Amino acid sequence: MLYPPCCCAVVILFPCCFAAIPPADTVQSLPLEMVKPLQNMDAMETGAVTFEVELSQDDLEHRWFHNGVELSNSERVEVKVHRHRFYRLIVKDLAFEDAGEYKFTCRDVTAVAQLVVTERPLEITRSLQAVTVYER
Numbered sequence: 185m186l187y188p189p190c191c192c193a194v195v196i197l198f199p200c201c202f203a204a205i206p207p208a209d210t211v212q213s214l215p216l217e218m219v220k221p222l223q224n225m226d227a228m229e230t231g232a233v234t235f236e237v238e239l240s241q242d243d244l245e246h247r248w249f250h251n252g253v254e255l256s257n258s259e260r261v262e263v264k265v266h267r268h269r270f271y272r273l274i275v276k277d278l279a280f281e282d283a284g285e286y287k288f289t290c291r292d293v294t295a296v297a298q299l300v301v302t303e304r305p306l307e308i309t310r311s312l313q314a315v316t317v318y319e320r
Contacts, residue, residue: 216241219269222288222297227278229304235273237288237295242268246290250282275299 220238227233235248248255248263255261255273262274271290275282283301287294 214240216244216291216293218293218295222286222295224298224300226300226302228302229278229280231278232274232276233278233299235275235286235288235297236266237271237290238269239271239290239293240269244290246271246288248273249285249287249289251284252287 217240218237219240220236222235222237225233225235243265255263257263260276262272262276264272264274266272271288273286273288278301280301280303283299285296286299287296
């Protein structure tokens with residue numbers, strides 16, 4: 185019996201056809217690469233800074249370090265993934281102790297950047313008033 189041609193294709197798989205598919209352990213994934221590396225940053229005291237790395241693969245387990253100590257989410261520190269490939273570290277309310285080396289690691293990829301925290305310039309909010317002092 186002949187069937188009229190149609191726009192959809194039908195695929196029928198038979199067990200014998202699966203022999204051509206390689207086992208899962210022979211399939212190799214693409215190597216992990218850094219698309220956008222870390223940048224050195226300068227920020228003012230009490231400000232905020234965002235470190236960002238873009239990787240070639242999505243949603244990977246990663247770690248951030250400050251001067252060799254691993255960082256995790258806290259009131260001042262936020263570790264997050266943005267759009268699956270952008271790995272961010274946000275440090276708020278900067279203090280001089282936050283200056284130093286920041287390191288990102290994910291599998292065999294490592295990136296290092298320096299943060300320099302500068303003192304906020306003094307602001308004179310009220311001018312000096314003349315004072316008269318009498319000696320007794």
